[in-house]
Amino acid sequence: MKLDIAVLPGDGVGPEVTAEAVKVLKAIAIQFDHIFTFQNGLVGAAAIDKTGSALPEETLTICKNTDALLFGAIGTPEYDNNPDAKVRPEQGLLGLRKTLDLYANIRPVIAYESLLNKSPLKKENIIGTDISIYRELTSGIYFGEKRLSEDGNIASDLCQYSREEIERIAHLAFKAAQTRKRKLTLIDKANVLESSRLWRKIVKELAPKYADVTLDFMFIDNAAMQLIINPRQFDVILTENMFGDIISDEASVIGGSIGLLASASIGEKHAMFEPIHGAYTKATNKGIANPIASILSAALLLEHFGLFEEAALVREGVDKSLKLHITTPDLNTKYDNISTSKVGDFIEDFINNPEETNLNFTNIHLGQSTII
Numbered sequence: 001m002k003l004d005i006a007v008l009p010g011d012g013v014g015p016e017v018t019a020e021a022v023k024v025l026k027a028i029a030i031q032f033d034h035i036f037t038f039q040n041g042l043v044g045a046a047a048i049d050k051t052g053s054a055l056p057e058e059t060l061t062i063c064k065n066t067d068a069l070l071f072g073a074i075g076t077p078e079y080d081n082n083p084d085a086k087v088r089p090e091q092g093l094l095g096l097r098k099t100l101d102l103y104a105n106i107r108p109v110i111a112y113e114s115l116l117n118k119s120p121l122k123k124e125n126i127i128g129t130d131i132s133i134y135r136e137l138t139s140g141i142y143f144g145e146k147r148l149s150e151d152g153n154i155a156s157d158l159c160q161y162s163r164e165e166i167e168r169i170a171h172l173a174f175k176a177a178q179t180r181k182r183k184l185t186l187i188d189k190a191n192v193l194e195s196s197r198l199w200r201k202i203v204k205e206l207a208p209k210y211a212d213v214t215l216d217f218m219f220i221d222n223a224a225m226q227l228i229i230n231p232r233q234f235d236v237i238l239t240e241n242m243f244g245d246i247i248s249d250e251a252s253v254i255g256g257s258i259g260l261l262a263s264a265s266i267g268e269k270h271a272m273f274e275p276i277h278g279a280y281t282k283a284t285n286k287g288i289a290n291p292i293a294s295i296l297s298a299a300l301l302l303e304h305f306g307l308f309e310e311a312a313l314v315r316e317g318v319d320k321s322l323k324l325h326i327t328t329p330d331l332n333t334k335y336d337n338i339s340t341s342k343v344g345d346f347i348e349d350f351i352n353n354p355e356e357t358n359l360n361f362t363n364i365h366l367g368q369s370t371i372i
C-alpha cells in the first residue's frame, strides 16, 4: 500500500516521540513492502516562531492533501503563562481538528498485565480494564463563542452542540460498542446543562437502532469517581469535547502512564493520529518522554487503513518492550537509562526480527546489564 503521511511534530517532546513513531512506520513499510512517504509540517509554537501563525497555510495544504496525519504535541510555558497572547499554539491543533472536521477522537484505555503494579490504583480494581472513549472533538465549549467584557472583568465560553454534531459521533460509538462488549455509557451533566440534555435526548432516540447495545448514562462527576473505583464497568464511553479531554487523562492512570495513551481523530475525509498527552515541556530533549503513545497512534493509523497484521506486529513489539522493561523512566523501576529513542529502537528491531523472541538486543546497553 502507498500512504502519504503528514508529520506534525509540534513542540516540547512532540518531535522526540513522533520521530519514534515514524521510525516504527518505516520498519513496517520495509517488512510488508509498503511505500510510506512522510512530509513534515510546522504547527504550534514552532510554527508561530517561524511564520507568526500556529497553523500556517503551507501546513494546512500539506494536511489537506495527505492520506493521514501523525501529530506530536503543541504548547509552551511561554504561552501557558501569558493569558493575553492572541496567537497561541493550541490554535494549531484546534484549527486542524476543525478545518479537517476530525469530529471523533477515539482513545483506547487498557490495563496492561505487565504494568498492573505501575498504576497507583489497586491491581484487583483495574485488571482487565478495556475502555474505548469516544470524545467529540470539533465542537462544544472549546469552539463556542468566547467573550471578554471591555473592562476585562467578565469572561464566558459558550458550550453549544447541534443535533448533527451529536448524532454523527453517537452512531460511531454505538457501532464500536456492537463490536465490543455491547455497552455504551453517555457521560454528561444533564442535571445542569442544556447541551447535555440535548445529548441525552438524541442518544436515547438513536438507541433503538442499536438494540443489541445496552445504553446507560452517568454524570461526569460520578464518572470521574467510577473510573477510579471500578473501571471494568465501562466498555465504550461517549462524551462531549471537554469532559472527554479531562476524563481520558484521568483514565490514563489505569494504564500506569499517560505516555501510553494513543488516539485517532477521525472525520469523513481526514484522519489524524496523536498521543493524548501534551508537550511535557520540562522533559524536552532529555530523552525521558515515553514514545509508546505516539507509536500506538501509528498502530491506530495502520488499522485505519486496514493494515491489521502490521498494526498487530507494532502492538506485539510494544507488549514485548513493556514486559522486558524496555521503557522510559515513567514506567521503569528496573533500568534507569532507557531513553525515548531506545524504546523506539527496540520496537523497530522487534519488527525487523519478530522471530528472535529472546531479543539479543545489541542496540540497547543497559548500563551493567544487556538483555539476552
Ligand SMILES: NC(=O)C1=CN([C@@H]2O[C@H](COP(=O)(O)OP(=O)(O)OC[C@H]3O[C@@H](n4cnc5c(N)ncnc54)[C@H](O)[C@@H]3O)[C@@H](O)[C@H]2O)C=CC1
Binding pocket: 013, 017, 072, 073, 074, 075, 076, 077, 080, 090, 093, 257, 258, 259, 274, 275, 276, 277, 278, 279, 280, 281, 288, 289, 290, 291, 293, 330
Ligand atoms: N495534544 C496536545 O498537543 C496537548 C497539548 N497540551 C499542552 O502541553 C503543555 C503541557 O501541558 P500539561 O498540562 O503539562 O500536560 P502534559 O500532557 O504535557 O504533561 C502532564 C504530565 O504528564 C506526564 N507525561 C506527559 N507526556 C508524557 C510522556 N510522553 N511520557 C511520560 N510522561 C508524560 C508528565 O508527568 C507530565 O508532567 C501545555 O502547553 C498544554 O497546553 C496539553 C495537552 C494536550
Ligand SMILES: CC(C)CC(=O)C(=O)O
Binding pocket: 090, 093, 094, 142, 245, 276
Ligand atoms: C489543546 C487541548 C484541547 C489539547 C488537549 O488537551 C487534548 O486534546 O487532549
Ligand SMILES: [Mg+2]
Binding pocket: 245, 246, 249, 276
Ligand atoms: Mg487533553
